[in-house]
Amino acid sequence: MKKISNSASRNKEWLRTSAFLFSLIVIIFVYPFLDESPSEKLIASALVLFTLAGGVSAMFSHRHAFWIALVLVAGSVIVEILPYVFHEDFFKSITYLRSFVIYGFFAVLLFYYLLKVKHLSTVEIGNAISIYLLVGLSFAYLYCFIIQFYPDAFCFSGNLERTSQPDLIYYSFVTLTTTGYGDIFPTMKISRLLANVESIFGVFFIAVIIGRMVGISKKNDPAEK
Numbered sequence: 001m002k003k004i005s006n007s008a009s010r011n012k013e014w015l016r017t018s019a020f021l022f023s024l025i026v027i028i029f030v031y032p033f034l035d036e037s038p039s040e041k042l043i044a045s046a047l048v049l050f051t052l053a054g055g056v057s058a059m060f061s062h063r064h065a066f067w068i069a070l071v072l073v074a075g076s077v078i079v080e081i082l083p084y085v086f087h088e089d090f091f092k093s094i095t096y097l098r099s100f101v102i103y104g105f106f107a108v109l110l111f112y113y114l115l116k117v118k119h120l121s122t123v124e125i126g127n128a129i130s131i132y133l134l135v136g137l138s139f140a141y142l143y144c145f146i147i148q149f150y151p152d153a154f155c156f157s158g159n160l161e162r163t164s165q166p167d168l169i170y171y172s173f174v175t176l177t178t179t180g181y182g183d184i185f186p187t188m189k190i191s192r193l194l195a196n197v198e199s200i201f202g203v204f205f206i207a208v209i210i211g212r213m214v215g216i217s218k219k220n221d222p223a224e225k
Contacts, residue, residue, distance in 0.1 A: 013061055017126040020054035024133040027051050028173070032166045044165075045080050048099060051137075052076055055106040058130070065109050072102050093148040099141040107134035114209070120216045128209050132176075135205070139198045140165075140172035146191060153191040157183050176202040 027047045034040040052073045059066040079098045082091040110127045117124050144165050146153050154163045154171065163171070163184060171184040175198045186192040 014121075014123050014126070016057045016060055017123050017130070020051075020058040021126050021130045021133075023047075023051040023054035024130060024137070027137070028133065028169065031169055034166065036164075049073075049077065049080060052102060055102070058106070058127075059109065062109070062113065069102075069105070069109075072105065076102060089148055093145055096141045096145040096148065100138050100145060103134045103138040103141065107131050107138060110134070115212065118216065120213055124213070124216075128213070131209075132202075132205065135198070135201060136173045136176045137169070139176065139194065140169040142194060143168040143172060143191065146194075150188055150190070153188045154184055154186055157185060172198065175199050178202055 027050070030047060031044065034044050056066065056069045056073050059069045076098050079091075079095055083095060085091075110131050114124060114127055114131070143154065147163065147168070154168065156163070167184060174181055174184075175195050178199050180199075186195050
């Protein structure tokens, strides 16, 4: 009976994990097609809140983290509304900073719990992928926050056109994966520093997570005992 209960609990945890992962994938694939029109800004806001709700759901098994996440997301709903009410760039900057902080919070917590697990399952694999996507989104919103104060912090190669939020999400994942196409590049010290930090993290994260998962698999493999 206890085994069935544990199995049902793990199934629910996997559903929450996969829902969060799905929400992250949706925002990454949909955002590039959104422009600055009012209706599509609302869609973008809805996507962000969708991922934040998914993050809260993913934290459900960790009570203290769940309540902290719930409070942060509840406050973030108010922050998301402010730019539509006041129409000032300052409040838009606050939404970018909010997204960076909350996505970063989710990434750190999931990474912490991932390092503590002793058995590898689809939940842990899903969380590992979510962490990677969260880091890419966190840096993207941090870049968006920076260009509110330093519009020329990033630019297109051979073009002084100002980068947009979808451009910076694309740039963030290109940097995280160390692909480095060179079509968008940082032009200021602060943006170059953050790009370096993100690319270093991307390399080390893959090494640490793969090493951790291989270690857990070997530890639980009867043939290795």
